[in-house]
Amino acid sequence: MLSVVLAVSSMLATPVIIAHRGASGERPEHTRMAYERAIDQGADIIEPDLVMSADGHLVVRHENAIGETTDVADHPQFADRKTTRMVDGVEITGWFTEDFTLAELKTLRAKERLPLLRPASAAFDGQDPILTFDEVVTIAREASARTGRSIGVAPELKHPLHFRSRNLNIEDAFVAELERLDLTGADAPVLVQCFEVGPLERLSKRIDTPLLQLMQVFGGPADRPDMTYADMATPEGLAAIRTYAGFIGVQDQMILPRDDRSAALPATSLVADAHAADLKVVVWTFRAENIFLPLEHRSNESPSDHGDLTGYLNRFYDLKVDAVFSDFPALAVGAKLGRLP
Template identity: 55%
Template sequence: MASPIVIAHRGASGERPEHTLLSYQLAIEQGADFIEPDLVPTKDGVLVARHENEISGTTDIDAHPEFAARKTTKTIDGAPVTGWFTEDFTLAELKTLRAKERLPQLRPGNTRYDGQAEIPTFDEIIALAKKASRETGRTIGIYPETKHPSYFAAIGLPLEERLVAKLREAGWDRADAPVFIQSFEVANLKKLKGMTQVPLIQLMAASGGPADSAEPSYAAMVTPEGLRRIAEYAAGIGPERTMIVPATGPSTSLVADAHAAGLKVHPWTFRAENFFLLPAYRSTGGPADHGRLAEEIAVFIGLGVDGIFSDYPYIAVSARAASASPAHRK
């Protein structure tokens, strides 16, 4: 069995503000195989990396009085959201902002990097991955997620064409390119299937269902029949990790079922803080204290997953190496 890939979730986001070149660069230095940008568009149609199109939690936008009047409330995937949105700003305007730590209560150390990084474009992230590949001699891939694709299509800023165009410019629009494209929605992955040879990953959460209502629920999608349907358009699934190992009780058959359908399995997200860890791997202390993340990851590697999304790439890389050692295999 091949060793699982390590995907730097929003970069090394446990140690630097997420979706910044600081975070991606550190992830590469820590040995990640892929860096993950969540993609949203600007008003002028440029793809940038933010976890959400609402940016008050990840930038200093509220310190810019010139943009105060653009604060608004929108309905995103059926829920009201208040703040400032990337699609209401040009790239030039967004470049005047600076990134900040999204989880300061859990990651107070990261706040010392607040104000040091811009919002990066997809072009800049591709350039970083290519430069790092040349300098390190190992291939650094990208693993973009299309955020709220049906919402952006509805307002005239569809993501798919822009994403595929950038991959073509990079020479990465082929089946063996160091790229995966992921989405929680279904229709846009099916659309992308007809636009690119890059492998696609169907994301899924432990509850709810796709925002585009293309399937009744994620629970229905992980049945053997649901997985066979996914295999018609995607190369793998990205399930929430508790769909494989619940907080209590035995592990599920999802990895084996997905493999039987010919799908790769890349669970998310492995984080070191007690707040996020499965109960069995928490340490004594508070929510921000670190527990035994390497042990948790080792369990999933033992179950045969094909990839690991982690905010702490160096821990995932170390856990993978330990799992591959002869002593571990005895």
């Protein structure tokens, strides 16, 4: 397993800045315009979430339910595909990628997922189609050639257990795509993420590409009902993760918890414990809107107004985290640059 910067560049200054679904605070997420804007703003890595089409293609959407992020509801020919389905124990009503071929998905256009919080981004609704994984890799490779910087890609495998229940194997499809794109080596500019444990354990035996175990404050992996993320964040849990992955990707509040007023509490020992286990720490997700920030970094009471994201990021930079995910990569880059001598 490689050091903090994977192999995305000969040497990137830490923390590495990962554009969460592109510059998704300013453009509809997972679109070409969002990824290219993030790269122009200085992001080191761009992140595509991967789900599957009915014909086995890896498509880039935050969830397999696409009612909130595409104009599928405006296509009368797809009205009868609306259904209710259980995904990782949660009942969801809408349209699902696994019920569409790639050709059908390509007829849809992306839209802003949080239009009330991000109306400026919603102004770009309807312009970009859904991307495939290989198209995102191409965006990164073309940007690397254009800018002279090595731009990495951090794909997240979404709901592998659910897709298996639909006779779609996202792991096999993903490995085949990595092999086709020559991205299976330890020096590949790729960081593979998943909230489930089994897929990463199996991938660690099939590819040398760096792997990241995702964790959040509540719950546990869908494929390990007897395991919680809190257990995984203990020294013993971290040692177990290190047997198959070199990175953890943790929700910000696992490091800076919040009290009942949403004010940040003192930092936990998670960063130090992970580093002691020889794991790199990536933190998600840094957003500028007040609703996502702790009380002391908010600008006022309006949920959509921007607060002091730079100050919040600096608290994590002070803790020596190795990378951050941000919807606003320009602010994350600016905070990092502001600390350089």
